[in-house]
Amino acid sequence: MPIHTAAALPSIRAAAGQLDHLSWSGITTYNQCPKRFNFRYLEAAPEERKSAALIFGGAFHRAAEAVFQARLEGRALPDLNTLMATYTTAWKEEADQAPEIVYAKGDDEMTLADLAGRMIAAFVEHAHQEAVANPQRRILALEHADRFRLLPETPPLEARLDVLELDGECLLVTEIKTSKSRWNDQKVAEALPQLVVYAHALLPLLRDVGAKRIRPTFLIVTKAKKPVVQVIEPLASQRDVLRLREQVADVWKGVRAGVFPAREGWWCGACPFRTSCQGR
Numbered sequence: 073m074p075i076h077t078a079a080a081l082p083s084i085r086a087a088a089g090q091l092d093h094l095s096w097s098g099i100t101t102y103n104q105c106p107k108r109f110n111f112r113y114l115e116a117a118p119e120e121r122k123s124a125a126l127i128f129g130g131a132f133h134r135a136a137e138a139v140f141q142a143r144l145e146g147r148a149l150p151d152l153n154t155l156m157a158t159y160t161t162a163w164k165e166e167a168d169q170a171p172e173i174v175y176a177k178g179d180d181e182m183t184l185a186d187l188a189g190r191m192i193a194a195f196v197e198h199a200h201q202e203a204v205a206n207p208q209r210r211i212l213a214l215e216h217a218d219r220f221r222l223l224p225e226t227p228p229l230e231a232r233l234d235v236l237e238l239d240g241e242c243l244l245v246t247e248i249k250t251s252k253s254r255w256n257d258q259k260v261a262e263a264l265p266q267l268v269v270y271a272h273a274l275l276p277l278l279r280d281v282g283a284k285r286i287r288p289t290f291l292i293v294t295k296a297k298k299p300v301v302q303v304i305e306p307l308a309s310q311r312d313v314l315r316l317r318e319q320v321a322d323v324w325k326g327v328r329a330g331v332f333p334a335r336e337g338w339w340c341g342a343c344p345f346r347t348s349c350q351g352r
């Protein structure tokens with residue numbers, strides 16, 4: 073359902089033409105709400121608010137990254153106080169820039185900081201166990217970004233990989249997630265295309281590092297009273313690759329045609345462009 077007039081289409085096409093890449097996050101944004109995609113990626117509209125969950129996820133990521141950074145540099149893992157300081161600094165940096173922060177019911181800055189402390193403790197314990205169980209693993213890169221062309225007619229896809237490790241003949245790519253609950257099979261299936269994107273992005277690197285296989289992995293830390301760390305290594309099939317191609321092609325077709333309908337749902341509550349959306 074196109075929502076733009078014929079007169080507006082040339083400028084939309086011009087804006088779409090300026091997109092030099094697509095990302096998995098952009099594809100999921102379009103699939104959830106095309107209008108939000110337009111605000112974020114084509115109009116580059118300023119954010120009116122930010123979800124606390126998003127700021128929390130980013131700050132937790134920074135603490136987790138500090139653990140991997142220590143391993144990369146051959147240092148002892150940072151203690152919990154140091155990691156909490158990393159979390160707090162990252163939280164503050166993002167929160168200070170947000171015009172408004174949207175908290176879920178029952179949450180505030182303090183309850184989230186408590187939760188972060190428990191999750192970081194669980195994550196560090198997991199990191200210690202992993203180091204003992206797999207001493208041969210070598211970290212190659214953190215926050216590695218790569219672009220590749222999945223389809224000739226679409227812009228390249230950008231993959232941002234949290235952790236890249238070499239383990240014998242395997243190139244391990246780990247995506248760190250936080251989640252309200254443990255992931256089940258359905259959740260893994262939904263997130264699988266993201267790992268397919270990563271596997272594609274890493275193909276040229278395989279030879280360079282002398283590896284023969286890519287092992288994409290989700291590392292999930294639950295936001296619970298007693299957080300658990302789940303490590304899942306799903307297997308992607310040819311069908312998953314085809315599904316990803318279809319998804320990317322469909323999104324790009326919609327973007328090029330200026331199809332940006334509002335798709336309302338629970339996600340509108342924390343939408344950074346809600347006021348602008350309601351005003352149009």
Ligand code: SF4
Pocket residue numbers: 105106107108334335336337339340343344345346349350
């Ligand atoms: S408020 Fe809802 S419908 Fe409007 S852009 Fe945001 S997510 Fe889409």
